[in-house]
Structure formats: structure tokens, C-alpha cells
Amino acid sequence: VSILHHLVLGLSQNGESRKAFLLLQEIIERGAELCLLLFNAVIKGLTNEGHLEDALTLFEKMQIMKVQPDLITYNHIIHALGKGRNFSKALGFFAEMKAQGIHPNVHTYSVLVDVLGKNGLVTEAYEVWKEMRHDGVTPNLITYNTMFDALGRAGYVDAATLVLEEMTAENISPDMYTFSILIRNLGKARKLAGAKALFEKVMDKMGVVNVVTYTTMITVLCKAGEIDEAHEYFRKMISAGHVPNVVTFTALISGLCTAGMLDKGYALFQAMKDVECSPNFATYRTMARAYAEAGIEDRVNMLISEMRARGIEPDRFFYSSVLAGYKKSCKTDAACNLFERIRVEAIEIDTPLLNTMLGVLLGGGRTDDAYNCFQEMNRFGCTPD
RNA sequence: CUCAUAAACGUCGG
Numbered sequence: 001v002s003i004l005h006h007l008v009l010g011l012s013q014n015g016e017s018r019k020a021f022l023l024l025q026e027i028i029e030r031g032a033e034l035c036l037l038l039f040n041a042v043i044k045g046l047t048n049e050g051h052l053e054d055a056l057t058l059f060e061k062m063q064i065m066k067v068q069p070d071l072i073t074y075n076h077i078i079h080a081l082g083k084g085r086n087f088s089k090a091l092g093f094f095a096e097m098k099a100q101g102i103h104p105n106v107h108t109y110s111v112l113v114d115v116l117g118k119n120g121l122v123t124e125a126y127e128v129w130k131e132m133r134h135d136g137v138t139p140n141l142i143t144y145n146t147m148f149d150a151l152g153r154a155g156y157v158d159a160a161t162l163v164l165e166e167m168t169a170e171n172i173s174p175d176m177y178t179f180s181i182l183i184r185n186l187g188k189a190r191k192l193a194g195a196k197a198l199f200e201k202v203m204d205k206m207g208v209v210n211v212v213t214y215t216t217m218i219t220v221l222c223k224a225g226e227i228d229e230a231h232e233y234f235r236k237m238i239s240a241g242h243v244p245n246v247v248t249f250t251a252l253i254s255g256l257c258t259a260g261m262l263d264k265g266y267a268l269f270q271a272m273k274d275v276e277c278s279p280n281f282a283t284y285r286t287m288a289r290a291y292a293e294a295g296i297e298d299r300v301n302m303l304i305s306e307m308r309a310r311g312i313e314p315d316r317f318f319y320s321s322v323l324a325g326y327k328k329s330c331k332t333d334a335a336c337n338l339f340e341r342i343r344v345e346a347i348e349i350d351t352p353l354l355n356t357m358l359g360v361l362l363g364g365g366r367t368d369d370a371y372n373c374f375q376e377m378n379r380f381g382c383t384p385d
Numbered sequence: 386c387u388c389a390u391a392a393a394c395g396u397c398g399g
Binding site for chain 2: 038040074140149212218282316
């Protein structure tokens with residue numbers, strides 16, 4: 001308001017009253033348009049931050065205020081619902097927009113394919129894909145990548161290959177997203193040789209790959225137990241001038257620790273700090289779990305202090321991970337000590353966390369304690385699943 | 386560029 005006011009005033013007071021009037025007219029005429037843009041912008045923000053309820057409320061509010069949602073508003077709302085795993089409602093809005101004569105665009109279909117695919121509903125994602133084609137909407141690179149992701153998560157590597165051919169036939173060139181997704185898909189399907197071959201082929205044809213592609217490859221190799229080779233890729237990316245990020249480090253640390261090379265994992269954990277790459281919650285979780293699995297309670301506690309000092313508060317994901325580690329090393333006492341700390345802290349205790357603790361107690365032969373813990377679930381506001 | 390896609394991260398299960 002202030003900015004527009006000064007603009008109009010400035011024009012008015014400088015012998016440009018004609019221009020001032022034109023501006024005023026435009027503001028009046030296009031107020032609704034601006035309003036819609038602003039609503040969309042705010043709904044987008046709410047969606048990204050996961051505030052589904054607020055997004056829906058705003059969606060209703062704008063209609064009460066006679067600002068009619070447009071295609072983009074619907075896209076945001078469908079995205080919000082999908083992120084909130086409310087797929088039936090998301091599809092409901094999808095149908096609603098069509099009924100309103102608002103034709104979904106390629107973004108709409110991409111969002112639907114994405115949220116369905118990320119939640120294991122690949123069949124439904126493919127239904128949406130078919131509907132998209134039926135509606136005459138042409139998928140673009142992002143839509144294809146999204147579909148590759150959905151297929152890969154469901155283990156349909158070969159189907160993804162067919163879709164890739166379709167994409168090539170439509171003259172759409174793959175990008176780094178495509179390659180990372182496909183490499184991960186191959187890794188997930190235990191096709192290590194295929195993953196490596198693809199990586200090398202991309203290297204060959206494109207000359208370069210990015211940090212994500214390298215990290216994907218490193219992760220695939222680590223999960224396949226090929227830790228030496230993962231290390232090799234790590235060295236290669238550095239000599240190619242890439243800067244490994246916190247995800248890269250965490251992936252490799254995880255690989256080293258899982259392969260039983262705890263000391264090397266910790267060395268890398270220290271090394272990343274030396275290159276100004278700060279460990280994050282996932283890094284601490286990985287490292288702490290490794291020490292818990294090794295039954296080294298002191299180290300776990302040291303890490304907890306350290307992360308706190310760096311402003312990272314352990315959360316329920318962190319704790320359940322560490323508890324699971326203690327279960328593996330049969331350190332039932334250490335787990336109980338930790339659990340005592342958890343309950344005095346204001347940590348949100350959820351069912352999976354309690355499930356983990358139950359596993360610890362049962363594994364340690366503390367059947368009575370486990371039973372008590374089970375009985376106490378309600379007190380934590382949790383229900384058994 | 387008003388909107389959509391890739392890498393590390395919890396228990397059990399898949």
C-alpha cells in the first residue's frame with residue numbers, strides 16, 4: 001500500500017497527474033489479479049512447509065472473498081494434499097477442477113504422479129499418466145523424471161526403460177535428474193553392474209556429472225557392500241573438482257560404518273569438519289547409531305553433547321536409531337539409560353520409537369519391563385500399531 | 386522464470 005501510494009503521490013505531485021490516474025485505474029482493475037497471485041504465493045509457502053490445514057483454510061477463505069482459484073491454486077492444493085498423503089482428497093480436487101472447466105496442465109499431472117509414486121502407489125501414478133495422455137497433455141522432462149522415480153521406487157526398472165524409450169522417441173533429452181534417478185533405480189533393483197555402466201556411459205557422453213550423481217553412485221555402491229569402490233568414486237569426484245557435501249559425506253560414513261569400518265567412518269566424520277562441511281542431524285544419527293551398534297555408550301553420549309553444542313537437538317528419529325543400535329549390541333542397560341533421558345526431555349515420543357524400545361526390552365529378556373512399556377503407551381499419547 | 390522432478394536418515398514389516 002505504501003509503495004503504491006508513494007508512486008501515485010509522486011506522479012501526482014510532479015505534474016504527471018495523467019499518469020497517476022492511469023496507475024490508479026490499473027490498480028483498481030487489476031486488484032483481483034494481484035489478490036489471486038498473492039493467495040497462490042501464500043498457499044505455495046504453506047504447502048512447502050507442510051501446513052496442509054492452513055493451505056486448505058486459505059483455499060476456502062479466498063473463495064469466500066470472491067477470489068476464484070485458478071489452475072495454479074489447484075496445483076498447489078493438490079500438491080499440499082499429496083504431501084499430506086491425502087490422496088483421495090487430492091484426486092477429488094483434481095476431479096473438481098476438471099468439473100469447473102479448469103484444465104489440468106503438465107504440472108498438475110507431475111504433482112500427482114510424484115506424490116502417488118513417492119508413497120508406493122505406482123499403479124495409481126500410472127493411471128494418472130494414462131489420464132494425462134487421454135486428456136491430450138504432453139509430458140515434459142520433469143514429468144518423465146517423476147515417472148522414472150515412481151517406477152524405480154516400486155522396483156519396475158524394466159518398465160522405466162520402456163518409458164525412457166518413449167521419451168527419446170519424443171525427442172526429450174534426459175538430464176542429471178534422469179541419470180541420478182535411473183542409477184538409483186538400478187541400485188535399488190540390485191543391478192549394480194547396470195548402475196555402474198550407466199554412470200560411466202553418462203560420464204562418457206556428457207563429460208561431467210554433478211555432486212548428486214556422484215553421491216547417488218556412492219550410495220548405491222555402499223548399499224551393495226562395495227565400500228572400496230564407493231571410496232574410489234569419492235576420490236574421483238574430488239579430483240574432478242567437485243565438492244562433496246553433507247549428503248555425500250553422510251552416505252560414505254554410513255557405508256563405512258555398516259561395513260564394520262567404524263574407525264574409518266569416524267575419521268571421515270572428523271575430516272568433513274576440517275573441510276568446513278558441518279555434520280547435520282542425519283550425519284549425527286548415522287554416527288551415533290554406529291557407535292550404539294558397537295556398544296560404545298561413551299561415544300554415543302559424546303556425540304549427543306557435541307551435536308547439542310552445535311545446535312542440533314536429538315529428535316525421536318535420532319533416539320530410535322540409537323536405541324535400535326543398542327538393541328543390536330545387546331546393550332539393554334545403555335538403551336534404558338537413554339530412554340530415561342528421552343522421557344525427561346520434551347521429546348515427542350511416537351509409536352515407532354516405543355516399538356524400538358519394546359524391541360530392546362524384549363531382546364534383553366526384560367519381558368516385564370516390556371509389558372510395562374506397552375501398558376504405558378497410552379500415557380505417551382501413542383497407540384500400538 | 387506465479388505451480389511440479391533426483392542423492393544420505395528411525396522400529397517392525399514388505
